[in-house]
Amino acid sequence: MTIESMKQTKFSERTYEEWQAAAEKALKGKPFNETLKTKTLEGITLEPLYTKEMLGQSGEMIEQQIQAVRSGKQLPGWFIAQETAAATATDYLTAVKEDLARGNEMIVYTSYQRLEWNDSELKELASLIERFPLYFRLTSDDTQILRVFDFMEEEKLTNVQGVIYSEEFVKAPAKVRTQLIDTIPVHHAGGTIIHELGVALSILAETVTKEDFQKQAENTWVRFAVDTAFFQEIAKLRAFRVLWTAFCSAYGEEAPPIPIFTETSVRSYSKLDPYVNLLRAGNATFSAVLGGTNAHTVHPHDFLTVSDAQSRRIARNVQLVIKEETHVNHVMDASAGSYFIETLTNEYVDAAWRYFLEIEGAGGYSEAMNSGWLTDDIQAKWMERKEKAAVREMSLIGTNVYANPQEPVKDGQIDETHLEYMTAKRLAAPFEKLRARSKEVMLKTAIVHLGPLKAVKAQSDFVQGFLAVGGIEPMISPEIQTAQELNQFLAENHIQYAVLCGGKKKLMKLPLV
């Protein structure tokens, strides 16, 4: 067969029904819906296959959706916004310059460092801010850095770009946005995508007024944490842009673009097998990029303990690799038109808008928070999520599955001034606690084989993996055939806890009394 004849090859068209029939046959009697459809925590059903016809049901809506995402994003690409850490302002400036030379694209300063600045240091910072956009997150007791604008000429100030979040009112240059719509507290409290999107709209509803709508919108930026549910997180960011357009329409306004700042979520980060955090970060970052982030931060894989220069470098490189290897930064909205992502975006838009109206019905964001209604709703979903990890419906590699009980676990903690991450609800936390506890206790455990290895291996491996999650390393018995042998094995080895493997038949044959 030549390439020419290959080009002529035609494949017959298949209908969804034909595909479903083939899938059902392959499932060998397992129910189709229960096996292949997945219900998310938000109550949305993920289909095993999405078709053009399914997308067609939403028709014009999808076109508007794509348009909203494109006009919201405006330009392809995103800024790499890695946090720079240092102990003094001088060190910070050196580190910032080094980071910028190695691929960072924003000057990121967060108040957990609380640096003291003198005039010459601020002058040097000012010269950097003239060339690179800034990203400051400041607490009320750490606003010294804002004096940097005093060291800039009026003409240059008008070109300064970036975002500032401050607990206090900030007088910033015209192109620096200072009104943050922050969904990360909701995410860290265990909220779902619908909570995050609904809350973002309800905060916006409290923030903007009809009189000064455009001016306020142009001063607004939004922050999202991006978790590891790849497609859902893409759809989340896209849905926000659609919802923002709908929100503006309700005010009778055109939607000005709002920059979306994202960061990798620590909800799925674990202190156990921390290199897996790199995979989580890579996954979340690619989601953020495909979802249309404007600036993204990757938390280093050892962020939960104490990150070092090497891990911060790797974190930055996660973004550089995606940027340089995929060229996705040249594409405006890479997921546009995907049957799956468009459908999912549409479902999130519908559900989040309904949730937003529910919050407004409960008196708006502040009232819903004060009454405890919103907190309770978020907490209920967090309990559901936590339960899924506890029964391992949700896997955390190296933490609740494929754990290595011999792994030395780093003892460090997030710097206590990094409070928002310290208090974040994390799925791995109960498992980290178990692993730490296992180091403190002496426990002799065993897996008892009641048959030849070949017959019991699957069960034995399963139990070994189960116990490894708690840092427990059991002895493995030789094949045991009688109760006497069993008693002898347990007594001689001072076993305090044992699991019998061999199945019902073997157990019934073993005269246990």
Added chain:
Amino acid sequence: MTTDAVIDVAGKYPEQQMAEWKVFHIEDAIYTGKHITSKLEQILKLGKEAVQE
């Protein structure tokens, strides 16, 4: 069995079967879908008690 060890069995069995096995000191079962954090907490408590003794 004459041992003081706590014994569990691998695999999921009907409640009635587990109740019958109780007389042979088989306490619980470990299987896919088992609540792993509470089970491991329970197991680790055995160790703590042993150290305290």
